[in-house]
Amino acid sequence: MIRALSSRIANELASDALDQNLRSVIKDAHDYLYRIWTQDLILSCLLRTPEEDKALYHDPNHEPGVHCFGRGADVSVRFMSSAEVSGLCNTINSSWQYDPSRPNMVVALYESAGHQDSTAPHIHLQTHPATSRIVKIAADAVQA
Numbered sequence: 514m515i516r517a518l519s520s521r522i523a524n525e526l527a528s529d530a531l532d533q534n535l536r537s538v539i540k541d542a543h544d545y546l547y548r549i550w551t552q553d554l555i556l557s558c559l560l561r562t563p564e565e566d567k568a569l570y571h572d573p574n575h576e577p578g579v580h581c582f583g584r585g586a587d588v589s590v591r592f593m594s595s596a597e598v599s600g601l602c603n604t605i606n607s608s609w610q611y612d613p614s615r616p617n618m619v620v621a622l623y624e625s626a627g628h629q630d631s632t633a634p635h636i637h638l639q640t641h642p643a644t645s646r647i648v649k650i651a652a653d654a655v656q657a
């Protein structure tokens with residue numbers, strides 16, 4: 514089950530403001546957690562206004578981030594083990610490419626509370642207009 518930490522987040526999840534690929538990433542993250550760990554996925558943030566985004570960052574030159582464009586989702590890790598956190602990130606990042614022109618950037622990343630701009634530990638999921646699912650071809654489908 515995908516759970517939202519507030520009615521605001523539940524409404525955002527049902528709205529058209531979310532990027533379609535982000536929806537698919539959220540579903541994949543849920544499917545992994547449920548299938549492997551029988552856990553719910555808990556969303557702690559989806560959309561932010563530019564003002565809310567700016568208030569979270571310590572950098573006065575901070576540009577509005579992906580949460581302002583329906584391309585960011587935060588997953589609470591409060592009830593997740595470190596194996597679940599790393600498994601979820603690895604599953605998403607082996608299935609999705611964030612931006613082919615910036616291969617160092619990923620769709621799923623863990624942000625610990627030690628990060629100065631992070632309020633509580635969470636997994637940040639993000640998409641870009643160039644984000645795409647990595648197509649895997651099963652070995653038995655390849656003709657020699």
Ligand SMILES: [Zn+2]
Binds near residue numbers: 580587636637
């Ligand atoms: Zn985030």
